[in-house]
Amino acid sequence: MAEATQPDLAVALGRLRLSWPTLMGSGCYGSGEEYAPFIDLAALGGVVLKSVTRHPRLGNAAPRLVSTPSGLLNAIGLQNPGIDAYLENDVANFADRPCAVIGSVAGFSVDDYAYVTERLAARDEIDAIELNISCPNVGTEGETFACDPSLAEAATRAARGVTDKTLIVKLSPNVTDIAAIARIVEAAGADALAVINTVRGMSIDVDRWTPRLGNANGGLSGPAIRPVAVLAVWEVARAVKIPIVGQGGIETARDALEFILAGASAVGIGTGNFTDPRVPLNVVDGIRDYLAARGHSALSEIVGKANPRFAGVR
Amino acid sequence: MYTLERSPAVHRTVVSDRREPVPGIVILGLHVPHLASITLPGQFAMVVPPSGEQAATALGIYEAEGERVSLMLVVVGPRTRELAALQIGAPLDLLAPLGNGFELDALGDNVALIAGGVGIASLLLPAQALAARGARLTLLYGARTAAALVDADRFAALGAKVVLATDDGTRGHAGFVTELLRALPKHAFSGLAACGPSPMLRAVGRAAAYLDIPAQLALEETFACGVGACWGCVVPHAASSVGTPVGLIRAKRAEPPARESDRFCYARICKEGPVFWAHELRW
Structure with a gap:
């Protein structure tokens, strides 16, 4: 008896081919190595590495995390060794990863984005680049790029000019019209969009009269932001043709399917890994079962199916 | 082979015994085949919430012998409340053993x-x-x-x-x-x-x-990942081998020049710790 054919879950983001439609969110997954004892990395579509900047960054003062209802507020502050030390000490370790390895670049000027992208993308260990133009936790500079259309365009164009590898641009939800930014970033040469980064937030200790985070404000992630993220994907999917990586509070296959039906081709999982490192496996298994039960042969068949004005390419 | 044997993993356990010495403090005994023998004093576990509705919780490993480990928890919020309510026979998954332990x-x-x-x-x-x-x-x-x-x-x-x-x-x-x-x-x-x-x-x-x-x-400390991935649980530590950027505790002071003891980095409590030499902390 012939076995039933498994639905095809592979995804293309520009030139990048993912075996599974799951990317581990930048900053939540280290370099992947930290989670290797708990999950087979080959079962992941890819790992988006922790962001790297031109110069070393000490990071923000503690506390850097606060639990909030159904959410996690963080302000890490892009702690990283800087691109020189990163290339020298870290990148070689990524060579044997059995999933896609996506470098994440953060910056404080257009030139930073070009410089760090060029150096990082030149390494064979790196399969693609995510441009983090939306970090909310480094003063006003970090997120400015995702919130100002001309800067978002300039940073994307600068990075596009220095690499042929897949360029994913990570957008901020902290804007009035995310679709307008998405259109501009697409026109500037992005191959894909990651939607969304964290939502700005704050928690205050009413006994001590002070914000709970060392950095005062932070970025909110987890199930609390999922409806915000699904709507952002819905709106962006009506505005651009390039694929979208939908992310924000995904913990189950049904959560992921909301994003896919809104128009995402793949999903990002970040905070969900902190509940259980097997969440990415459960998401893939659940999506496969869902497609099989409905008689679909490929994930691409259902992308954007809840979104009547889906403008993307399946 | 030593490091391989000691490496952490997802351990599937079953609650084997449960003790509440005082209301609000619960000791959960867990049956788990291959954990006690590789646990070092001072290491901890990330406890995966059975409901899947809470983030995992870090708990120090209290007892470890044979095919049993135990965890002591104080009920302070929804995560610990869920764990404290577990009865004998309930399954409970752990990421363990984690952290460095005492020297x-x-x-x-x-x-x-x-x-x-x-x-x-x-x-x-x-x-x-x-x-x-x-x-x-x-x-x-x-x-x-x-x-x-x-x-x-x-x-x-x-x-x-x-x-x-x-x-x-x-x-x-x-x-x-x-x-x-x-x-x-x-x-x-x-x-x-x-x-x-x-x-x-x-x-x-x-x-x-x-x-x-x-x-x-x-x-x-409250951890998010507990495995060194998120850099959320840091403590200022003497500049060292952690491989992370170094700053100055009194960076604004112009004179005299910074001493070695002013140099620090942010070390992860869950990875470089949770046990630190007191004289190396810069808190």
């Missing part, structure tokens, strides 16, 4: 263990290991009130001299356990090992410096 050999043969509240949970395994190699033990154990002092007799049974303190004076010294250190002469012990809330550990660190006794502190 017990560096503490000498006359060791004081200093526990604040459920910090006691991270000190039983060190006490057993120290007793096994013949070290003289003293337990200084403080809690809010007499009823919240748990299992001090376990330490006495290992031969430890037990000195108690309660905030409300219902048992032992009335006041903080760290106040007991003030009356001691220099070099009263060959080493200190402490676990408890941060203000207590800072006080232990200051006392250890004054008494000139090497001290290892097991930090209690």
Whole structure:
């Protein structure tokens, strides 16, 4: 008896081919190595590495995390060794990863984005680049790029000019019209969009009269932001043709399917890994079962199916 | 092969026994085949919530023998409430063992263990290991009130001299356990090992410096990942081998030039710790 054919879950983001439609969110997954004892990395579509900047960054003062209802507020502050030390000490370790390895670049000027992208993308260990133009936790500079259309365009164009590898641009939800930014970033040469980064937030200790985070404000992630993220994907999917990586509070296959039906081709999982490192496996298994039960042969068949004005390419 | 055998994993356990010595403090015994033998004193577990509706919780490993480990938890919120409600036979998954554990050999043969509240949970395994190699033990154990002092007799049974303190004076010294250190002469012990809330550990660190006794502190912290991935649980630490950027604690001071002791980095409590030498912390 012939076995039933498994639905095809592979995804293309520009030139990048993912075996599974799951990317581990930048900053939540280290370099992947930290989670290797708990999950087979080959079962992941890819790992988006922790962001790297031109110069070393000490990071923000503690506390850097606060639990909030159904959410996690963080302000890490892009702690990283800087691109020189990163290339020298870290990148070689990524060579044997059995999933896609996506470098994440953060910056404080257009030139930073070009410089760090060029150096990082030149390494064979790196399969693609995510441009983090939306970090909310480094003063006003970090997120400015995702919130100002001309800067978002300039940073994307600068990075596009220095690499042929897949360029994913990570957008901020902290804007009035995310679709307008998405259109501009697409026109500037992005191959894909990651939607969304964290939502700005704050928690205050009413006994001590002070914000709970060392950095005062932070970025909110987890199930609390999922409806915000699904709507952002819905709106962006009506505005651009390039694929979208939908992310924000995904913990189950049904959560992921909301994003896919809104128009995402793949999903990002970040905070969900902190509940259980097997969440990415459960998401893939659940999506496969869902497609099989409905008689679909490929994930691409259902992308954007809840979104009547889906403008993307399946 | 040594490192491979000791490497952490997802362990599927089953609640084998459950004890609530005081209302609000629960000790969960877990049946798990291959964890006790690779657990080092001072290591912890990330406990995966059975409901999948909460983030995982870090708990120090209290007991570890044969095919059983146990965890001590205080009910403080929804995560611990869910765990405290587990009954015998319930499955519970752990990521374990995590963190570095104590360097017990560096503490000498006359060791004081200093526990604040459920910090006691991270000190039983060190006490057993120290007793096994013949070290003289003293337990200084403080809690809010007499009823919240748990299992001090376990330490006495290992031969430890037990000195108690309660905030409300219902048992032992009335006041903080760290106040007991003030009356001691220099070099009263060959080493200190402490676990408890941060203000207590800072006080232990200051006392250890004054008494000139090497001290290892097991930090209690809320983790997100617990495995070194997210950099959320950091503590300022002497600039070292952690491989992360170094800053200056008094960066604004122009003169005199920064000393070596001003240089620090942010170390991950879950990865480089949770046990740190007191003299290397810059908090």
